[in-house]
Amino acid sequence: MWPFFHTSLRLLMLLYSCFSSTTSSSCRLQGRFDLNGMHKAGDVVLGGLFEIHFFSAFPDQSFTSEPQQPTCHGFDVIGFRQAQTMAFAIEEINRNTNLLHNVTLGYRLYDNCNKLGVGFRGALTLASGQEEQIILDETCAGSPPVLGIVGDSSSTRSIAISAVLGLYRVPMVSYFSTCSCLSNRQKFPSFFRTIPSDAFQVRAMIQILNHFGWTWAGLLVSGDDYGLHAARSFQSDLSLSGEGCLAYLEVLPWGNDPAEMRRIVDVMKKSTARVVIVFANEGHMINLMKEVVRQNVTGLQWMASEAWTAAPVLQTPQLMPYLGGTLGIAIRRGEIPGLRKFLLQIHPNLHNHSNSYGNNMVRFWEHTFQCRFPPPPAGWVESGGVICTGEEDLESEGTEFLDLSNLRAEYNVYKAVYALAYALDDMLQCTPGRGPFSGNSCTTLQTMEPWQLVYYLETVNFTTSFGDQVSFDENGDALPIYDIMNWLWLPDGRTKVQNVGEVKRSASKGEELTLFEDKIFWNFQSKKPPRSVCSESCPPGTRMMRMKGKPECCFDCIPCSEGKINSMECTSCPEDFWSSPQRDHCVPKKTEFLSYHEPLGICLTATSLLGTLICAAVLGIFIYYRKTPIVRANNSELSFQLLLSLKLCFLCSLLFIGRPRLWTCQMRHAAFGISFVLCVSCILVKTMVVLAVFKASKPGGGASLKWFGAVQQRGTVLLLTCIQAAICVVWIVSASPLPHKNTQYHSDKIVYECVVGSTVGFAVLLGYIGLLAILSFLLAFLARNLPDNFNEAKLITFSMLIFCAVWVAFVPAYISSPGKHADAVEVFAILASSFGLLVALFGPKCYIILLRPERNTKKAIMGRGVVKS
Structure with a gap:
């Protein structure tokens, strides 16, 4: 390859003239470069x-004589x-x-x-060299x-x-x-x-911009390869990092065009950017600074590319009021x-x-x-010139x-x-x-x-x-390292360009920026770095909305909606969090459930415990007066079971209060369903016994009493309760109720609730209770006119009427009540129906036992034993 290159360059680039002879062929230079x-x-x-x-x-070329060097x-x-x-x-x-x-x-x-x-x-x-002649037949x-x-x-x-x-x-x-x-x-x-390369110089400048929080900067570049490629690198790197933007992109003119300079400086004056980055040589900067001084444009933080960061021609007393404090990127200083x-x-x-x-x-x-050196031009000495001797002292000249x-x-x-x-x-x-x-x-x-x-x-x-x-890396670039220079304006008017840091890339640590901020001279009254942003940061609770036709760091501030906090965009808080009142950070959402600590929960808990205590008191009264006629006449064993089941009904309502957990969600409906079936079963059996006894009092009706002995009564109650228990087991196993964080009711709150899992299971449970209650009501209604001084069937009829009315009203109220109110409705229904049964069935009896003992006799109870025909 080299022989070809050696020859082709001579033939094509250095304009050799070739000729032939009988003995050899050769090329000779048509001209030499005078270098x-x-x-x-x-x-x-x-x-x-x-x-x-x-x-x-x-020199001008006329093509009538040999070109001059x-x-x-x-x-x-x-x-x-x-x-x-x-x-x-x-x-x-x-x-x-x-x-x-x-x-x-x-x-x-x-x-x-x-x-x-x-x-x-x-x-x-x-x-290629400049030999006068090359013989072509040589190798x-x-x-x-x-x-x-x-x-x-x-x-x-x-x-x-x-x-x-x-x-x-x-x-x-x-x-x-x-x-x-x-x-x-x-x-x-x-x-x-x-x-x-300039690519690293650009990244170094971007690191400095980010270090001081300068997100809005002006960029001036020269119109040659150096400046234009730097501008493209700047725009590309800034768009990738997303951490800043350029106020304007201008090309410095090659010449000293006053109109062009005025236009550029006018743009600088009108811009809100306080930082100006210049990629140009010192010649361009001299022309630019003439117009800057003329218009007295101060208050700018200049950033110099390596082409002019150490230019002595710019470090003059006339320019330092404007260029003092300049930060520049300089190539590595060595010794x-x-x-x-x-x-x-x-x-x-x-x-x-x-x-x-x-x-x-x-x-x-x-x-x-x-x-x-002699000979000088004619008249040169006479005009005051000095002739060199060759013996001058280079060191003493400074x-x-x-x-x-x-x-x-x-x-x-x-x-x-x-x-x-x-x-x-x-x-x-x-x-x-x-x-x-x-x-x-x-x-x-x-x-x-x-x-x-x-x-x-x-x-x-x-x-x-x-x-x-x-x-060198794969692109032929050396490991980059730059010194960061600062133009210090001393009190005596002198200028000093000092090293205030470095930025470099190493194979192990990547790019590193080191800045000694305490050494940096800032040419501002505050003696601190300036702020250079297009728009000030948005206050808490607002988001940035980009201004039309302007770079992305120019924005208006728009209030954030609820549940979001301000950032570059309003960002939604995590699922369990909500925005603070100032919209500046996320706070945990308030949680809502039927709590023991709130007034409603306290009232329901107190009512539940009161009902339990009343049941216990009634049970104590019935146990104490168990041998009296009114207790014995009302099937004391079923009455005791009924009081115990009512106590369970009151206590199961407590499972609906407090933070829902897996076991409480599973237990609350199971305990509620089984307790009420046990209660209604006792009432149903009691009604059936009343009817059987009345039937047995008629001629030929005594045979029916054998089906309503104590064993049969207990067995019937147990069987009916086991059916409800089986329904609950199937429901929990197939589609268990679970605790759930519901955010649909309130965006800023988490409502803890138990989802039923299976609506069918819940409906079957309620339907079974309703079936037994209706059956009890119908049987009691049929026996309401039995000839007795104390008619138990009338009390059962009235109690079942209250029970059914409460639970019929419960269904629409439960469906339309969200969150903790649904639990409160269900607890209220449990307590209301329980109190209705307790008062209707045992209130009159306790009244007679405690306040009218003269009516608690067999004669008084059997006072009306004649059946009307």
Whole structure:
């Protein structure tokens, strides 16, 4: 592949002119690129692209003469120091006996003049060389002109250069190109960088926004690849996180258009966002700040991208009232031991082969000492100029060139050179037969090709002397780390850019943000972080409703409905909870059941216990007066059973009071049904006995009394009660009543109730009781006119009439009563029917026993024994 690349680039990109002869075919350069550069020979040569000049000028092309080369202007001391850092790193590696043993690195460094066209010329020259002539019948085998390139400093230039070099897998390690688009491995398969991409820079800024609760921020970006890709990353990451939004998205103009600047600053003034994020270079910021100062726009918290976060040109007394307190993302600052000593060795007289600095060195010297090497232009000395002697003291000048306190881009250059060196070292240490290439082969110093170095760059992993780990992920990006900078405005008017934290990603812990808030200078009267929200948080009990046509963090506050609390949306409380009166949190719902502690429950409980005590008192009276005629005449055994069953009826009502539980739900209806069947059975048997005795008093009727002896009476009561017990067992086994939390009656309450399980079972239970009661009523009604001074049948008739009336009224009242009121209705029905039976059956007897003893005689009871014909 490399011979083809070597030849095709010469033919297609460098405009070779080919011709044929009888002896050979060859190609020659049609023209050469006149590039500023520094060179040093070596066994392996690394290329570099740096910004040594700020500007370049292309002469007008008339197509009537040979095209002229562009000229570069405006010496960039920082870019020159970056180039010198690469030279220093290579010198250091060559002295290192543990790295690339017996291999000498060389370099070819070119000036891109901050222009895409010049940078592209330099990259093609590095990749293909500038030999005057190539013989085509040669094999073109051997090492390429350069094995890898360090650069470029601009995302736009790196995109263009990598798109071409990536076709041939020539590795390129950038130290300053941050566009996230360069992480696309399909478009840029051989691109690497030691600076984090803008995607991570954007995530770092979003972490800072979230840390201070800034949900409403302005975004300004430049109209190049750097700014536009940053804007897309910002919008994408914010929409994924859902934790903030941008006030506006504007593109800074390339030029100094006053109208455009006024429009942008006017938008900033009208916006409620107090935080402004700017992805642009310092040139754009200078033009922007002129308009900011003119309109006196203060009270903003600026957030700087790495492109201008440490720009000295912006740190002036005129701008600090506006830019003071700026928080910026800066690439990692490092330390490079020995670099200062190396830089002090630079001298314009060093023109030997190993240090061919050429015009760059002379221009650096002239720029630093504001002098001119002879011969100066005519009239230059007379106008006050100074001629360089070459003996000026670089250290005593105090130039920015020697200020190594803020090595950031230089540190990335240093890491990029070492990454290439470590990858080359790994490649040369390959064991034959265990190599990564076809047939498990390795490469040699004479046969190595750039694409082979790409393989080893992907797996390189080392630690710098400063303690930072360097490795590349699957996209060619290094482990990202940023310093967080703060512009401190000192009382004496000086400016200091200080480190107040860092954000980094590690393989084990992921992304981490560290901020030292006590060190941050806030350029506000409160000396505290500003609030930057589109809409203030909604008060308790309200929810956010997004404003039409505005970002999602702009909203109105709408009251929440009952049962919901405020959040980004009103959220319903869990099933057993309800919203507080302020609608700000959920509280347990109130529970409702027929309780022993509420007035209704207390009254019903007292009534139940009173009925039980009355039954006990009546039973005591009947036991005490058991030998009196009125007790003996009324079948004392059945009367005792009836009183005991009535006592059970009163007590079973207590099962309907209190929190429903499984056993109470199962027992309440079973106890109620069995107790009342026992009671009604006793009444039914008593009525049947009365009828049998009356019939036996007639001639020939004595035989009927044998069916109503004591045993038969007890057996009949037991049989009728067992039928009800069987109904209850079948009901509980097949569809058992269960406790239930009902929220249908009241949304803010939980009504505890017992569901009957089977409506059929409940209906059969009530129906059986009703059947016995009706039967008792009919028999008693037939016997109501029996000739007796104390007619038991009349009392039974009246008691059954009360009983049936109560339970007929119970059914519709029970169905229409919700929750605890249904239980209260049922308890009331139980107590009312029980008191009706107790009073109707035993009231007159107790009256005679206690108050009219003269009527408690056999003669008085049998006083009317003649039957009317």
